[in-house]
Amino acid sequence: MQHLYASCGLVLPCRLWQCIGHRLLSMDASSPTKSKKGPSTLSPEQRQELLDPLLQCNWKLVDGRDAISKSYKFKDFQQAFSFMTHSALNAEKLDHHPEWFNVYNRVDVTLTTHSCGGLSSRDVRLASVMDAAAAKYFAQ
Numbered sequence: 001m002q003h004l005y006a007s008c009g010l011v012l013p014c015r016l017w018q019c020i021g022h023r024l025l026s027m028d029a030s031s032p033t034k035s036k037k038g039p040s041t042l043s044p045e046q047r048q049e050l051l052d053p054l055l056q057c058n059w060k061l062v063d064g065r066d067a068i069s070k071s072y073k074f075k076d077f078q079q080a081f082s083f084m085t086h087s088a089l090n091a092e093k094l095d096h097h098p099e100w101f102n103v104y105n106r107v108d109v110t111l112t113t114h115s116c117g118g119l120s121s122r123d124v125r126l127a128s129v130m131d132a133a134a135a136k137y138f139a140q
């Protein structure tokens with residue numbers, strides 16, 4: 001079985017995806033995310049393990065801040081807005097929210113964690129959720 005990872009057409013074996021997902025879950029359980037301190041920024045090792053797959057799927061590091069961004073293009077406004085609705089509902093469930101901009105069929109997304117001032121596991125999770133939503137709504 002395979003998991004369609006992201007809208008870039010990259011297909012990761014399900015086992016690899018489970019490995020990344022499992023890593024995210026254990027980070028959330030063991031890191032201060034669950035404590036009053038809130039999420040912490042990714043370590044260099046976590047960046048390599050968790051961010052590299054996203055950078056292969058058209059996510060880019062943002063100049064001048066610890067954030068990632070991606071521009072999605074859909075067939076029309078209806079699909080772009082469906083993607084945004086789906087992503088917004090999931091962002092709310094994750095209690096983690098994107099910075100985004102929409103014009104017609106384009107949605108530009110920037111992810112970072114405001115409370116820790118940089119990239120955390122929550123951004124990786126939300127990026128994965130948005131890529132899965134984009135695949136559902138046929139981003140080009």
Ligand SMILES: C[C@H](O)[C@H](O)[C@H]1CNC2=NC(N)=NC(=O)C2=N1
Nearest residue numbers: 095096097098112113114115116
């Ligand atoms: C109170 C609430 O949990 C926080 O404000 C959450 C909500 N969504 C968030 N989203 C993002 N991107 N960064 C945060 O630090 C953040 N914090």
